[in-house]
Amino acid sequence: MTLQHIEKTVGIGRHEGGSGTGMEPLHLLTRTSARILSRYGVLLGFLVFWQVAASSGWVNSAVLPPVDTIVAALWKGLIGGSLLGDIAISLQRAGLAFAAAVVVAIPLGLVMGQARAVETALDPILQLFRQTSALALYPVFILLLGLGEASKVFVIFWATLFPLLLNTISGVKEVDPKLLEMARAYGARRLTIFRRVVLPGAVPSIFVGLRLGATTALLLLIASEMIGANKGIGFQVMNAQYNFQIPLMFAAIVILAALGLIANQVLVVLQRRLCRWNVSAG
Amino acid sequence: MPTARGGDVTIRDLSKSFALGGRQLAVLRSLNLDIRSGECLVIVGASGSGKTTLLRILAGLERADGGAVAIDGKRIEGVGEERAVIFQEPRLLPWLTVLGNVAFGLEVRGIAKAEAEKRARFYIALVGLAEFSDAYPRQLSGGMAQRVGIARALTVQPEILLLDEPLGALDAMTKISMQEELARIWSEENVTMVMVTHDLEEAIYLADRVLILPREKGGAARLIDVDLPRPRERSESRFVRYREELLREFGLH
Ligand SMILES: Nc1ncnc2c1ncn2[C@@H]1O[C@H](COP(=O)(O)OP(=O)(O)OP(=O)(O)O)[C@@H](O)[C@H]1O
Ligand SMILES: [Mg+2]
Numbered sequence: 001m002t003l004q005h006i007e008k009t010v011g012i013g014r015h016e017g018g019s020g021t022g023m024e025p026l027h028l029l030t031r032t033s034a035r036i037l038s039r040y041g042v043l044l045g046f047l048v049f050w051q052v053a054a055s056s057g058w059v060n061s062a063v064l065p066p067v068d069t070i071v072a073a074l075w076k077g078l079i080g081g082s083l084l085g086d087i088a089i090s091l092q093r094a095g096l097a098f099a100a101a102v103v104v105a106i107p108l109g110l111v112m113g114q115a116r117a118v119e120t121a122l123d124p125i126l127q128l129f130r131q132t133s134a135l136a137l138y139p140v141f142i143l144l145l146g147l148g149e150a151s152k153v154f155v156i157f158w159a160t161l162f163p164l165l166l167n168t169i170s171g172v173k174e175v176d177p178k179l180l181e182m183a184r185a186y187g188a189r190r191l192t193i194f195r196r197v198v199l200p201g202a203v204p205s206i207f208v209g210l211r212l213g214a215t216t217a218l219l220l221l222i223a224s225e226m227i228g229a230n231k232g233i234g235f236q237v238m239n240a241q242y243n244f245q246i247p248l249m250f251a252a253i254v255i256l257a258a259l260g261l262i263a264n265q266v267l268v269v270l271q272r273r274l275c276r277w278n279v280s281a282g
Numbered sequence: 283m284p285t286a287r288g289g290d291v292t293i294r295d296l297s298k299s300f301a302l303g304g305r306q307l308a309v310l311r312s313l314n315l316d317i318r319s320g321e322c323l324v325i326v327g328a329s330g331s332g333k334t335t336l337l338r339i340l341a342g343l344e345r346a347d348g349g350a351v352a353i354d355g356k357r358i359e360g361v362g363e364e365r366a367v368i369f370q371e372p373r374l375l376p377w378l379t380v381l382g383n384v385a386f387g388l389e390v391r392g393i394a395k396a397e398a399e400k401r402a403r404f405y406i407a408l409v410g411l412a413e414f415s416d417a418y419p420r421q422l423s424g425g426m427a428q429r430v431g432i433a434r435a436l437t438v439q440p441e442i443l444l445l446d447e448p449l450g451a452l453d454a455m456t457k458i459s460m461q462e463e464l465a466r467i468w469s470e471e472n473v474t475m476v477m478v479t480h481d482l483e484e485a486i487y488l489a490d491r492v493l494i495l496p497r498e499k500g501g502a503a504r505l506i507d508v509d510l511p512r513p514r515e516r517s518e519s520r521f522v523r524y525r526e527e528l529l530r531e532f533g534l535h
Contacts, residue, residue: 178369178371178373179373179375181343181373182367182369182373183386183390184343184361185341185342185343185361185366185367186361186366186386186387186390186391186438187361187362187363187390187391188390192390196375196386196389196390197375200375200377201377203377275377276418277376277377277378277418277419277420278376278377
């Protein structure tokens with residue numbers, strides 16, 4: 001029996017006492033719509049304002065096309081399939097780089113967070129790499145790896161690596177030493193302490209890294225696709241602008257925003273499942 | 283629960299000092315003490331007199347500079363399965379439920395999860411938290427969390443229970459009921475208890491003997507036998523006299 005259970009019972013009791021049974025569905029409806037309005041009202045207002053401003057000629061609709069035109073372009077691109085190939089290649093680039101960053105950064109971060117010597121040795125070069133913008137290094141990667149897929153994936157990987165690595169390290173270091181001592185007092189060995197205390201303790205911070213990493217990966221995806229690509233969402237943004245297909249350009253931007261939102265939401269859900277104990281995750 | 287058990291502690295010439303701003307601060311100076319199996323020894327003393335240090339050495343979490351501690355004649359090196367520590371804070375793992383936390387001590391000692399949880403449930407019930415087995419630490423009050431910490435220590439069925447101000451952070455009401463609970467657990471579990479406290483009434487309520495650590499250099503540790511029937515009555519005149527005697531030891535009376 002958890003506390004939530006008790007709270008729920010209390011909530012129901014108060015509800016029933018409050019109003020007549022006939023009012024219930026209507027009450028619920030207004031309550032739900034009020035919640036939706038308070039959450040999405042401003043966004044909705046923004047879209048309406050855009051639509052009105054663009055279609056009534058307050059702004060140049062050639063540069064800022066009305067919302068419905070953008071939606072139509074998006075629909076055509078998705079249903080007609082002309083944008084699907086771009087989405088696929090972009091997802092492949094970002095996904096590959098992100099996965100590689102996870103595979104490298106999390107184990108390395110777990111080691112660095114625990115082994116003082118390794119961290120001391122690697123920290124200066126890490127700080128140097130981190131402060132050097134990945135975009136500034138992109139030409140270098142192109143020289144080394146060519147203008148193809150490899151340099152694109154690598155620059156995304158590079159930029160994603162650091163938020164993941166640094167958050168994993170700090171997650172490990174911030175595990176309460178009193179908990180580590182408690183485990184030691186019960187006779188836990190190093191590996192057990194790692195598995196049962198350090199790792200679960202670092203998970204919330206690792207998720208911060210994953211979410212930052214996902215954002216970074218998408219950012220670098222666009223940037224890399226704007227240089228020397230002939231496919232991909234980032235390429236479509238540039239290309240549509242170049243060909244003055246402005247609704248298509250905005251459609252591609254909307255897709256990018258949607259990818260970011262989806263990636264973040266996936267991580268939030270995953271975090272909630274893994275960190276049920278953590279209030280801030282809920 | 284088991285009847286005749288070990289848990290005789292012999293402390294010989296124990297000393298410990300810390301480096302503090304370039305000089306050595308002697309905290310324990312050649313301390314000698316025998317703790318009898320099954321007794322409840324309560325350690326009191328001014329702040330900084332080395333109570334926690336002594337307890338941590340007994341737990342094996344700290345190394346002494348000199349001297350030795352032996353349990354049933356065997357010299358201790360580090361932590362051991364015959365001992366369990368209850369810290370001043372509950373020190374619960376936030377990602378485990380009450381059940382998971384209480385079973386944790388057994389699990390790290392290699393007991394299978396199912397068996398560990400079975401034993402854990404017994405002690406969760408003993409500290410009165412059966413209904414909260416599936417709650418997470420953040421859903422518990424301070425007193426409840428501390429009881430989980432106590433259950434975790436009891437679950438490994440130690441011969442010696444080491445407690446460092448386990449009730450220090452609790453409010454007066456909870457504290458008194460927890461003292462009663464500790465007294466009950468101590469008599470039921472037949473465990474040797476070594477407990478640090480700041481609370482003289484708590485010391486007299488629980489202790490067979492009270493160890494008073496000296497306040498200043500060169501002073502000697504003192505032992506006071508508390509010869510009162512159990513369960514003890516705080517308002518009883520002999521109880522009050524013990525309290526006065528302890529206060530005198532601290533030079534407060
Ligand atoms: N790890 C450490 N490093 C340096 N000095 C320490 C360390 N641990 C304890 N000390 C010093 O040893 C002395 C005794 O500390 P200890 O924690 O044992 O006191 P205590 O009797 O438990 O005090 P309190 O009643 O305040 O808890 C203190 O002066 C403290 O500064
Ligand atoms: Mg102390």
